[in-house]
Each structure stands twice: as C-alpha cells, then as structure tokens.
Amino acid sequence: MSEPIQENNQREEKQASFSVFYACMRCGTKVSQSELTRLPEIKCICGFRVFTKVRPPVVKTIKAF
Numbered sequence: 696m697s698e699p700i701q702e703n704n705q706r707e708e709k710q711a712s713f714s715v716f717y718a719c720m721r722c723g724t725k726v727s728q729s730e731l732t733r734l735p736e737i738k739c740i741c742g743f744r745v746f747t748k749v750r751p752p753v754v755k756t757i758k759a760f
C-alpha cells in the first residue's frame with residue numbers, strides 16, 4: 696500500500712512546513728499537516744486514506760477570462 700502523502704512531505708517539507716493542508720479525496724475534509732502527523736495513521740474521519748495536498752491560496756494577480 697503506497698502512501699503518497701509521506702513521499703511528498705519528504706520532498707517539500709522545507710518550503711511547506713506550515714499552512715499545509717490535505718483534503719480527503721473522497722469527502723473533501725481538510726486536515727492540517729500537524730493534525731495528520733499527530734494521528735496514529737493517516738486516515739480521514741470517513742476512513743479514506745488518500746489525501747491531496749492543498750496549497751494555501753497564493754496572492755497573485757490572475758486574469759480571468
């Protein structure tokens with residue numbers, strides 16, 4: 696069983712050690728990284744184990760169509 700979150704963390708930990716959230720791919724519940732690391736296992740309240748990293752909103756001018 697692979698755990699993509701942990702693999703990503705090893706690579707991005709330096710630049711994203713704060714304000715990192717993960718969203719459950721099934722129910723969309725967001726969990727902060729610090730909360731996840733406190734858990735005995737990476738698992739959503741719904742029981743799903745796959746999360747995607749949610750980057751904090753970047754303040755940047757983006758032209759809308």
Ligand SMILES: [Zn+2]
Nearest residue numbers: 719722739741
């Ligand atoms: Zn969930």
